[in-house]
Amino acid sequence: MFTRPVLSDFAAVVREAARSALPPITPVARGEGLVLSFAQQRLWFLAQMEGVSQAYHMPMGLRLDGVLNHQALRYALDRIVARHESLRTRFVMRDGVPLQHIADAHSGFALQEYDLRGHETAEAELERLTGEEAGAPFDLEQGPLIRGRLLRLAEQEHVLLVTTHHIVSDGWSQGILVNEFSALYNACRAGEEDPLPPLAIQYADYAAWQRRWVSGEVLQAQSAYWQQTLTTLFMTLLAGWAALLSRLSGQHDLVIGTPMANRTRAEVEPLIGLFLNTLALRIDLSGSPSTADLLQRVKAQALEAQQHQDLPFEQVVEIVNPPRSLAHSPLFQVTFTWNNNEAGELKMPGLVLEPIGSPQVTAQFTMSLLLGEQDAVIGGGLAYATTLFERDTVERMLDYLRRILDAMVKQEYTPIEHLVLLGNAERERLLVEWNATQAEYPDRSCIHELIEARAAASPDTVALEHGGTEVSYAELNARANRLARHLRKQGVSPDTRVAICMTRGIDMVVGLLAVWKAGGAYVPLDPAYPPERLSFMLKDSAPVAVLMHAWIGEQTQYTLLAAAGFAPILDIEADAMRWNEEMQDNLPRSETGAGPEHLAYVIYTSGSTGQPKGVMVAHRGVGNLAQAQIEGFGIDADSRVLQFASFSFDACVSEIVTTLVRGATLVLPASETVLAGEVLAEVLEREGITHVTLPPVVLAGLPEEAQLETVRTLVMAGEASNAALVRRFGHNRRLLNAYGPTGIECGAGAAFRPQPAFAQCLWPDRNHGVRDDAGVRPAKRAGAGDWASDCQHPDLSARRAWSAGAAGGRRRDPYRRRAGGTRLSEPRCIDGRALCCRPVQQ
Known part of the structure; x- marks a missing residue:
């Protein structure tokens, strides 16, 4: 609609899309040879190269105040694992090739229970166990790749911690997990049957379909785009977010990674699994663009990239073949995530629910900006590599971001490089306080x-x-x-x-x-x-x-x-x-004419x-x-x-x-x-x-x-x-x-x-x-x-x-x-x- 605002043009695009529709995803035979999706293969490869890492852990926490039905909670968790093969998947090597191995549907959810009633420092122990749960390593080969802990603080006070590995889940999946847990818990508590409809396909079916599909004419057409767009990149850029980091870095050719849900097919919407795909958006800030100019450039680049989003990021990397380094990801080191996934609606009668934040101890990228909208307010956070940046530096960057966004709204035709980043206090500190070096010295003497x-x-x-x-x-x-x-x-x-x-x-x-x-x-x-x-x-x-x-x-x-x-x-x-007989008295300034201003x-x-x-x-x-x-x-x-x-x-x-x-x-x-x-x-x-x-x-x-x-x-x-x-x-x-x-x-x-x-x-x-x-x-x-x-x-x-x-x-x-x-x-x-x-x- 953005690129074809005229109705007839939009209809023509729809007809063309229908002619190039992809085949449906159908179940494949379950055996020992279930292939990985491209996204899974990338995370599996990183695990082999980097060893155990917490960067791809996805922890969630929930405080439960009230009467908890332990049987219903266990039933809900076990049923979710039985329902989604991805949560029962581990990754094994066969003849040098990684494959998915799916455990039995009755394997259940790995839940550990801790009783902290009477513990002298229960809250401190809760904090310790929360961090331990979020950071405990996963074994991709042995599994399980979803686990949890139930902590009992008092008779009617509990904390539920659930952690999944990113290789079997993504942000969208967490919303599904919350919705299904709520539905299953409430059904069991009420003595009702499983209310969820059966899944037509599983993640392994999608992975096999993706492998078959990304191999023909569509691959060739989309790979040509990425080759043309990204092969000339200089992989030394450590910047992102267009206007802000261009100003801070002095760079005008930026590549920003943007994750997309990649749930464009109806049959994968109810599945838990790693469908996430990342687009590498190359943004040109050369030529001193105004706010309006930059918005047009970003819009054109984003729309064109979305038209080619079916090609997995892992394939883009293989096609472009950039220089590789274990120190950073290829193509980009900075990401921007707009979080519009359904968070899931959790209702558990008889309980007051309070989310618990889990510490993020490992950054996936040099910097990752995550923003979302809630109640008409935009908020979020910035994850960063602590080995590269100090906290006060990142906090100043967030201040600059707020300031530059405000300036862009008010100054549509002002060049981006002219938008003021500094507040009055920081300008005073930079230009005056840190340069308060005036002192008396003999400026009248040579x-x-x-x-x-x-x-x-x-x-x-x-x-x-x-x-x-x-x-x-x-x-x-x-x-x-x-x-x-x-x-x-x-x-x-x-x-x-x-x-x-x-x-x-x-x-x-x-x-x-x-x-x-x-x-x-x-x-x-x-x-x-x-x-x-x-x-x-x-x-x-x-x-x-x-x-x-x-x-x-x-x-x-x-x-x-x-x-x-x-x-x-x-x-x-x-x-x-020739001069030993000269006078040895000092020469007065009146004789030489030299003063402090002379050379x-x-x-x-x-x-x-x-x-x-x-x-x-x-x-x-x-x-x-x-x-x-x-x-x-x-x-x-x-x-x-x-x-x-x-x-x-x-x-x-x-x-x-x-x-x-x-x-x-x-x-x-x-x-x-x-x-x-x-x-x-x-x-x-x-x-x-x-x-x-x-x-x-x-x-x-x-x-x-x-x-x-x-x-x-x-x-x-x-x-x-x-x-x-x-x-x-x-x-x-x-x-x-x-x-x-x-x-x-x-x-x-x-x-x-x-x-x-x-x-x-x-x-x-x-x-x-x-x-x-x-x-x-x-x-x-x-x-x-x-x-x-x-x-x-x-x-x-x-x-x-x-x-x-x-x-x-x-x-x-x-x-x-x-x-x-x-x-x-x-x-x-x-x-x-x-x-x-x-x-x-x-």
Whole structure:
């Protein structure tokens, strides 16, 4: 009627359906070779693969208050089992093929009775037995596959529990069971004969008919539809319910499983058995459809699928042949069930009846939404895999569902992606409370000025240690001042760049500090980089001078000479005599003109998605980072911080700046030392390192006996941590999991948690999940020093930046929030390539 509203067209369809009518279902001979239906075969196969599972148990419970006729109850249950062969069926193997074996009609109902009268904790025992009954495993080969327990709590108070396995029943069948039980109980109680009419066929007859029928032209016609519709599916989708999960997942091609009663023939309507069939509905949400557009798409897809519903789901799976996994069902992992089955009318004179809910302990799918209508109110529930989702996440999803349904009713022509999901309270929490990171910090100082203040306060404190050599803060400051004055004569001024190509050591730190004091920004170059990368970085950053060591290698020196253009190349050791006579006093800001808004450094990205990009960061942002990490990492004047990261990585900025701004000691191992395994463990112990930042993969490579006894703060960065590392190294120290995109500033997030997570903002930065329609989607960070840009294209970068009350940078780093605000990262992909693959745990 929906597809043919014109009467003549509808009549034509009816005539065509009559011509293609299926043959009637007739009884087959009872023997040892009764075949399984396709649905039974699927559940039998799952039982062989997965073993005992409670996912396909169908428990019911009923509290009976009043005078119970025990004889009538047993008669009703036994008669139902005798009436329905499906309830007497077990499944056996014959020559490698599963077959139905039907027990004698007088086998009876397996009912256990418990007397809880006088039990001190009767209600607690009732709860225990209810859960035990619902979860007790079935043996498909031995049977029985329907059973029950009758619990007597008082003289006139009973509880009846009945559990069937899904392989012999479905939702419709439970309504039949209730109706027949009521009729048989009341007849026996009144001394009357069985009032139910005999069944013309049994479930085994239907299974044999289905096997014969699903093999001809109709199979070929319907299988062609499913092949055309589903063969291009990507079985990585874990979403459903069209509009809602498309919004939450960002996916626009969804497959939703929808169970159908499949009782299209009159002769099977009174049977108890597994007739349920599941339709896989593929829904297209591409092109930003409105509510009206989406409703038309869903309607067309549902009607077309229903025209092909006679083909069992199990056959659809075989035809489409998707990739298989024991972790989830094929074709879809999310279902939607509209429950319009007859619940059955239970009347037992003399008794007050109250349904008892049974716990569902195993989910059949990743998520299953069940809705139904009762008394003009739509209600239901959401079953979910607890290994994948937390309860508060699912409760929020139900809130979103209610909100999006309400919006769809009111905004018929609004694009689905623009419908608001968040309530006012959640928006406030997400955008304000979880980003309340404002704090006071020295935003009017440059980094070198903070270090100068430390040198003045503690001149004799050891600032650097390298290979047995110690350098005090006073000496470090003086050496950097002399070099800075020489760099000024080479044309260094605010926002000009000076390339530094050195290995780890004291001169490396002196060089970068001198560049800052001269008013410039340093560009770190790793001597181990290929000549092509070094040449590109030099040409792209256009430095006014280059600092180097002679021992970086002839090939590297040649590359510097060829790519530096007219910039002078200074050997910081061999040419030192040229500036050793310079004044060692600090250069005032009035002389250099550099302030916190000027450039501090340029670090190049890996270039994994194209050419490396020079990311420019100002002094204000580095100062914010230093103050936040000093507090968050617990660095004090007695701390000894290991300089681990490569000079060309932004993590190196954190190690150097936080240490020197706080007045602690930075330990620089020899450049030729490979900091890994036993060597790293020895360095940490020998040097008495108290603070260290390491990638999880390096941590995992430490010897088992390594205890890291001197380490007070351990920061894991560069990739996601895991529970094993947390358990191993999380005791008796501060353990953090830090994250910070180079494109904004290093180390901007850190999670103070005993389990793997993403990042909690280090003040005063803010992290938003935003999208153009004021919903929630990929990450945005805004903070004090966001100079994220191509070194040679600052104007273009400025246009890309956008504001949220402060300077801000847009990131495509997807993440999810836990209920408490902590974020979990997800892989970031560009052009289909994952840039950072961090496992998401929820």
